[in-house]
């Protein structure tokens with residue numbers, strides 16, 4: 383099939399490449415010429431494991447191209463909307479200006495029977511509004527909403543082998559069109575839920591709200607563990623053995639960040655309030671508050687470890703991305719912790735395998751190095767905030783020999799506690815003693 387993908391950021395670039403890899407002819411459109419140039423040259427403009435390989439192999443088939451010219455969508459019959467829906471500058475609601483602009487830009491090129499497929503995460507009610515706009519344009523095109531559940535770091539695999547497909551449709555004919563797009567996954571028996579627009583939109587935000595709640599739940603338990611001497615990791619293991627609860631997403635630590643969970647729970651709260659149902663999701667404000675408290679907790683632990691006097695002390699911050707295997711620093715707890723420590727006067731040196739360039743753009747006041755040793759050398763304190771394998775695998779005896787630190791703060795409960803203690807470190811985890 384001939385597809386277009388409007389918006390080639392984290393979601394769109396992966397979607398376009400994976401769809402071409404699966405045999406479709408795809409044009410990816412983005413308004414950012416530097417992104418388009420990089421993608422067209424086979425270079426992902428961001429770090430995502432597996433994407434360079436798919437870009438190259440799909441590119442070599444001639445089925446994948448990228449452009450800034452929206453007119454190039456004219457041949458395609460299915461058009462994915464994958465533009466950003468960030469938090470508004472003045473509140474919690476999602477800013478839909480990119481989605482609206484993408485639809486308006488697409489309208490002149492639509493043909494009878496074309497299908498626009500929304501993949502961006504939007505407030506419930508958006509698809510109905512956009513469907514009305516498309517109907518009124520008289521193009522004969524239709525709209526479906528097909529939320530995306532990929533995780534950064536596993537984005538290619540999650541796109542090619544999704545857990546489930548959700549089709550929010552306004553016309554039953556579009557189920558067949560989407561089955562054609564996802565023929566490989568459908569053939570492999572991937573569950574597919576066909577529903578209306580509102581349910582499809584809500585499935586996406588409900589899934590992220592649930593994941594965020596699960597993380598904040600375990601972090602709330604960590605707060606209790608901290609005042610009782612209980613161990614949060616053992617607690618998570620124990621409750622996680624109950625199949626009704628499950629162990630995944632029960633890792634306590636500095637909390638969740640990224641371009642999705644924080645903004646999506648806030649946008650959901652704002653939308654529910656608009657609908658007069660703010661009380662139904664009021665708990666998400668608490669989920670957000672618990673999450674943000676974990677960042678402060680790490681900062682407080684660091685200040686304590688520095689004897690209450692962070693000024694002029696060298697703090698090595700290991701990790702700056704919101705999670706490993708990504709270069710994304712959007713709403714990153716790690717970056718937030720680094721900025722807060724810097725604000726208290728510490729000489730913060732941040733290291734990360736992939737996130738430094740993005741972090742520097744946002745916070746040029748911090749010192750950065752890609753060399754872990756340089757960050758650690760003569761550090762008065764070591765704080766791990768993103769569990770990259772290279773930090774988890776550090777030799778505690780070696781770190782001791784090059785730093786001045788005696789305390790390691792493990793903001794992700796990812797280190798081998800006993801090994802660090804055995805090497806003479808005072809180990810400080812999150813919700814564990």
Ligand SMILES: NC(=O)c1ccc[n+]([C@@H]2O[C@H](COP(=O)([O-])OP(=O)(O)OC[C@H]3O[C@@H](n4cnc5c(N)ncnc54)[C@H](O)[C@@H]3O)[C@@H](O)[C@H]2O)c1
Nearest residue numbers: 389390391392393412413414465466467480484502503530
């Ligand atoms: N990143 C993820 O892991 C992920 C997963 C699932 C869903 N989502 C959702 O997908 C959407 C996109 O997220 P993202 O992380 O890829 O954002 P992003 O900011 O990385 O990418 C958005 C892209 O859209 C481009 N763009 C903006 N307006 C445009 C227009 N009119 N025409 C063409 N291109 C335009 C921007 O230049 C940018 O490259 C969001 O709604 C997000 O919530 C993201």
Ligand SMILES: O=c1ccn([C@@H]2O[C@H](COP(=O)(O)OP(=O)(O)O[C@H]3O[C@H](CO)[C@@H](O)[C@H](O)[C@H]3O)[C@@H](O)[C@H]2O)c(=O)[nH]1
Nearest residue numbers: 530531532533534597631632633637638639640642704705
């Ligand atoms: O037990 C856990 C699990 C995760 N996290 C943190 O939670 C955040 C989000 O992690 P993850 O969900 O893996 O990352 P994303 O790539 O942002 O993916 C989420 O957001 C995407 C965008 O909506 C969805 O598509 C995915 O399904 C959803 O998992 C990160 O900061 C993690 O460090 C924890 O603190 N503890």
